[in-house]
Amino acid sequence: MTPEDWIAHDPDPVTAAELAALDPDELAARFARPLAFGTAGLRGPVRGGPDAMNLAVVMRATWAVARVLTDRRLGGSTVVVGRDARHGSVQFASAAAEVFAAQGFSVITWAHPVPTPVVAFAVRRTGAAAGVQITASHNPPADNGYKVYLDGGLQIVSPTDREIEAAMAEAPPADQIPRLPVHPADETLVNEYVARAATVRRHRRGNPRVALTAMHGVGGELALRALHAAGFDDVHTVTSQFTPDPDFPTVSFPNPEEPGAADALLELATKVGADIAIALDPDADRCAVGVPIPGGWRMLSGDETGWLLGDYILSTLEPQQAATSVVASSVVSSQLLGTIAADHGARHVVTLTGFKWLARADAGLPGCTLVYAYEEAIGHCVDPAAVRDKDGISAAVLACDVVAHLGAQGDSIPQALDRLALRHGVHTTAALSRRVADADEAAAMMARLRTEPPTELAGFPVTATVDNDAVFFRGGDLQTSVRVVVRPSGTEPKVKCYTEVRESVGANLADARSRAHAVEQLVLETLKSW
Template sequence: MTPEDWIAHDPDPVTAAELAALDRDELTARFARSLTFGTAGLRGPVRGGPDAMNLAVVLRASWAVTRVLTERGLGGSTVVVGRDARHGSAQFGAAAAEVFAAQGFSVITWEHPVPTPVVAFAVRHTGAAAGVQITASHNPPEDNGYKVYFDGGLQIVLPADREIEAGMTAAPPADQIARLPVRPADDTLVDAYVARAAALRRTTRGKPRVALTAMHGVGGELAVRVLQSAGFDDVHTVTSQFDPDPDFPTVAFPNPEEPGAADALLELAERIGADVAIALDPDADRCAVGIPTSNGWRMLSGNETGWLLGDYILSALPPERTDHSVVASSVVSSQLLAAIAAYHGAHHVQTLTGFKWLARADAGLADRSLVYAYEEAIGHCVDPPAVRDKDGVSAAVVVCDLVASLGAQGDSVTTALDRLALRHGVHTTAAVSRRVASPAAGAAMMTRLRTTPPTELAGYAIKVTEQADALFLTGGDDQTSIRVVVRPSGTEPKVKCYIEVGQVVGSDLAHARRRAAVVQEQLLEVARSW
């Protein structure tokens, strides 16, 4: 479709006028490529053209999903459509629902925003053929996205994503795609999600004081409700970040992992004497955790939270079930979960990056089922039978349950981490994100590393291997292991370097940690220079 044809059939007069006002070079750039499915769906800036998120793209994507479902014999089945509170989300969510309805599908949607895990839950709970969530998760304020679930609430993978992209190319002009108004559902499914997530609590003793931030997203009200339903009713929220706001005014970047993003949360936690701090990202599918230490409050890394939750969940399983249980982590996450699984007698699976792979970690394992999965980017799946995706709200329940359990024993998260280090060795992790001007610039950086990789890092000879889009640099000796994984981001213009150092403890945990920290800093220095 030519730019002129696109503009003539753009159903949104705002984006049509925006495109019509562009000079020829900019217009050509906008039409040089179309949005494609990355790690977590379609994502792009909210603006006109096929390379961005706008009404025309959402209509064409929704039409394409209906074609793929129909070709699979699922025409007329149920589709769940949700949305967050970002710029354009209300319009995009309504449009998607109306396209599905016009094509004869039964549509479940809501008048209000819902967290992404609610959509994943609803697809699985109702047996719907598909789900769509309008969200860009923790991306910058100018972005939005289109996330698709098939197959029991799992994110789509090949060939479905490419089939939908082909359908978008073949779709009618956007203003000719039929739409039919949809009556919103009540909150029965939301209530079912609340009951399920709250039931994840298993400790009956202890009521930790919780500090919580919703990071200007859509998870605040639901998270408080779930925690209270689970019996964690001493919850205090960061008021300035509680209500949804698509501009995310109090944070430079709406991601709890970013430096400074959790400052207001930790200040609240310190002020109220909290036992744990919880930060959700804007669509509430990620959960970051803060803890008090002898040196003040700090945020745990996603890996640290992953180790703790994996160990906690496996420790609660009866022995006869453990051997049939699977825990999973991604290739860019720490290797420690594998050791934790082996200690408990469970099975560990390492997958490609993204929960579309992690959620399928038990596929083909006939007598084993997934009980936990995580990735280092603060994504945790703690209840796979109900939500086969990362879920920040249910993860918050299990985190609070862990803290309550430790507190009832006079214990703490810090000492729990110490026990894991003494049992399995010290593991330290860190990451370097290199922002790039374009996907091509990121590809060029990866090509340089593949063509002339380093032969040694931190004084250790390096072995270089590849898997999918990632480059692995590994080395070490009988006391120290190092691992650096380099890959382009699937959702942002970045190349990411994931660093892990393993160190044998011996008799001195503090010394092992100091040694690992020195090696890690050497690796970080090199990664920043690439």
Template sequence: MKPEDWIAHDPDPVTAAELAACDADELTARFARPLKFGTAGLRGPVRGGPDAMNLAVVLRATWAVAQVLSRRGLAGQRVIVGRDARHGSAQFGAATAEVLAAHGFSVLLLPGHVPTPVVAFAVRATGAAAGIQITASHNPPADNGYKVYLDGGLQIISPTDRDIEEAMAAAPPADQIPRAPVAPADTDLVERYIERAAGVRRGGGSVCIALTALHGVGGAVAVETLRRAGFDDVHTVATQFAPDPNFPTVAFPNPEEPGAADALLALAADVAADVAIALDPDADRCAVGIPLGMSGEAGWRMLSGDETGWLLGDYILSDTQGRQPGTRVVASTVVSSRMLSAIAADHDAVHVETLTGFKWLARADADVPGGTLVYAYEEAIGHCVDPAAVRDKDGISAAVLVCDLVASLKAKGDNVSDVLDRLARRYGVHQVAAAPRRVADVVEAANIMRRLRADPPRRLAGFDTTLDDITDALIFTGGDADASVRVVVRPSGTEPKLKCYTEVRCAVAEDLAATRQRAEALSRQLVAEIQRW
């Protein structure tokens, strides 16, 4: 569609005027690349044009979803619609529901803002044909997004994403797409989600918890879920508890970013907490902080997503009482640590490695005969601890299980640091590090990937290496039984950079501290070599 036609049919006078004021170069840029369904749906800045999130794009995307569902024989069935509290979310959520209703679907518009895992849960719990959540998760304040669930609450994969994109390209002008009024539903689905998430707890005991919602929508639901799980001693970062789309106290609303958890860890120290929990803005991710005093040091530190993944994977697989018949499956992505594979083998479970993203992790048991997914995680602090109810990452149920683990350890006079030490002694020290490389644009990223394929490095950190070229990444591995290195390189789907994930594994002979020092030295060497690529 030509810019002048788009502007003439933009149903939002604000974005229409914004586009009309753009110069020719800016208009050309905005119309060059329409939003595409990436790892987690559509995502982009809230502004005018087909390359961004706005009312016109949401209307056309929803029209396309309605066409795809109808072609698959799902016309008239239930669709769940939810949204977070970002800029534009209320308008986009209502518009999504209205388009679906006008197409004859039975629309359940969740009241107010809700955490993303509630929508994934609701689709699965009600047998809905689809679910749509308006959210940009932990993206910058200027962004918003559009996430689609099908098939029992699983994120869409190809060819569904391409089918929707093709339908979007053929959609009518936005102001000609039919809409019908939809009132927010009087539903108990949020209540049912809270009860289910609280139920992942398996033990007893009390712990003191520090928690931040990071200006997102998970605060109230998380506190109530923890309370019902038996955790009454919860202290929240007051300045970050209420939803605020401007995220005023953090430079970047992602618990993994430097400084994002500072207020949380200060609170944890003040209240002498046993554990600190940071949810991202839509509460599908959970970051965990622990006191360093457990290992003889003062202060607190945040665990990496991999460390939390090792802890939860081992904790879930160690549970024999709740074990169901059949093969237990755990999963992690190609860019996550390899330790979960070793843990799974030790517990007579199957480990599956998937491509990046929970759209793949949620399907990890599909090709395992008699297999049932019991846990999945990605290094970017995403954890799925109750796949039977939520086949996506869920920060709130993960928080409950983390607190349950800490309570169980505390009751035995044990702690998280000691568990991590025991895992290292048993499976080796796994030192993980990210080494992102900034590039000018997608063209430069593609050129570097092409060069690495044609002329891969023969040695890394002193080890001969081999290359495994998979769908969207290059994997370099080398080493022996005593030590090994691994590097995964892939282009970012959302930013101008190459993402490089490194892992060094060193077997522990006697001295754990010395082994960690060796692993850290190898890791630094590995990262330095990557930066020269």
């Protein structure tokens, strides 16, 4: 479709006028590379053109999903459509629901925003053929996205994503795609989600004081309800960040992992004397955990939380159940979960990056069931039977349960991390992002690392291997091991480097941690020059 045809058939007069006012070079750039399904679906800035999120793109994508479902003899099935509170989400979700309805599907949608895991839960709970969530998760305020679930609430993988893209290329002009009004559903599924999230609590002893922020997103209310239902009623919220706000006014970047993003949370935790601090990202599918330490607070890394939650879940299983249980982590996450799983007699699976792969970790393992999966980017799937995706709200409930369980024994999370290090060695992980102009620059950087890989890191010889879109560097000696994974981001113009250093403990844990951090700093400094 030519730019002129697109503009003539744009159903939104605002984006049509925006495109019409562009100079020829900018207009050509908007049409040079249409949005494609990446790690977490379609994602891009809210503006006109096929390379961005707008009404025309959403309608054509929805028509394409409907076509793929119909081709699979799923026409007339149920589809779930949800949205967060970002710019454009109301318009996009309404359009998606109405396009599905016009194509003959029965649509479940809500008049209000819902966290992303609610959609994943609803697809699985109802047996829907598909689900769509309008969200850009923790991306900058200008972005939005389109996330698709199939197969029991799992994110789509190839070849489905390519089939949808091919159908999008054949879609009618957006203003010719029919729409039918859809009546919003009641709160039954939302209430069922809350009740289910509360059940992830394993032990009923203790009621820790919780500090919670929703990071201007849509998870605050349901997180409070789930925590209360689980017996955690001493919860204090960051009021300035509790109400959904698509501009995210109190944070420079709405991602709990970003430096400074959790400052208001930790200030509140200090003020109220909390036992744990919880930060949800804007669509509440990710959860960051803060813990008190001597002299203050610190946020745990996604890997540290992953070790703790994985170890905790496995510790609650009987040996016979553990033998058929699977835990999973991604290739860019720490390798320690595998050691923890072996210690409990469970199976560990390493997958490609993204929960579309993690959620399928038990596929092809007859008789085995996924019980936990995580990735270092603070994504945790703690109840795969109900939500086969990362879920920040149920993860928050489980994290509070861990603190309650430890506290009842006079124990703490820092002490639990110490025990894991003493048992399995000190593991330190870090991430370094290299911003690039576009996908072409990222591809050039990755090609260089494949063809001319470095042979040394922090004084240790390393070997390079290539697996899918990532390059792995591994090396070390009898006491220290170094691992680096480099891959292009699936959602942002970045090349990401993930590091892990393992140090044998010996007689002194503090000394081992100091050595590991020193090696980590050398590795990070080296990566900046790659």
